Amino acid sequence: MYLDELIEFNQEFSKEKKYIQYQTDKFPDKRIVIFSCMDTRLVELLPNALNIKNGDAKIVKNAGAIIKNPFGSIMRSLLVAVYALKADEILVIGHHDCGMKGFSGKQLIEKAMQRGVQKETINTLEYAGIDVEQWLEGFESVEDSVEHSVGVIRNHPLLPKDTPVHGLVIDPNTGKLDIVTKGYEKIN
Ligand SMILES: [Zn+2]
Structure with missing residues (x-):
């Protein structure tokens, strides 16, 4: 049971004003939204490997970075990020050794x-x-899965056609990214 431990830490965090270094606003400074996997190894590695700080990007996650339903919550989050929260590019980032x-x-x-x-x-x-x-x-195949998620997003009837959607795979040990598909060539 972790709740008590988490709350105890949190009270100290708040009291000692450790939050100050994270303060920012709700709009992403880098104007991107990332859709990735919930894998624990990516919690800090993914943003650090991409030089993403608090306030830089929207990050949406699920198990495997898989989109099963074009009208489910993932796609809704991406659309909200693009239309309401000023994200201009979408990155789908799967990873090697994924549990899915x-x-x-x-x-x-x-x-x-x-x-x-x-x-x-x-x-x-x-x-x-x-x-x-x-x-x-x-x-x-993680590459095929990333391609599939990218395809669902790119072809979504509610996504603005000028939104680049990129597909990448990250190594959960080294943080190295490989590009599966670049979005710039696909937009019109
Ligand atoms: Zn995973």
């Missing part, structure tokens, strides 16, 4: 059932047209 590579939706369902979720519940969702297994499924 080869991740099995079927195995997750099995684990959920071991933890008390009933088979009937899964069946009910399936009957309602929700492909639970596919919804939970990861990817086979």
Whole structure:
């Protein structure tokens, strides 16, 4: 249980005014929005490897930097970043050794059932047209997955056509970035 420990630290943080070094406003100074994976190794490495400080960029994350639904919360966040928060470019950053590579939706369902979720519940969702297994499924190739996420964003009917959307893969050990696809050539 971590809550008490976190709150205790937080009270000290606040009392000693350690927040002052982080103060900024809500608009990104670098005018970019990054969509990446929630991997713990990227928490500090990703911004530091890109020289991104507090206030520089919007960062949206989920498991694997995967967009399953063009009208889900990830795409909504990206659109809000572009239209309301002055982000001009979008970077999708997957990473090597991602937990979602080869991740099995079927195995997750099995684990959920071991933890008390009933088979009937899964069946009910399936009957309602929700492909639970596919919804939970990861990817086979991080580059392909990044390309797919980039494709969903670039082709989104609500994204301004002049918004460059880039795809990259980061090494979670060294922070080295490789470009999968550059957005500048694709805009019109
Ligand atoms: Zn990951």
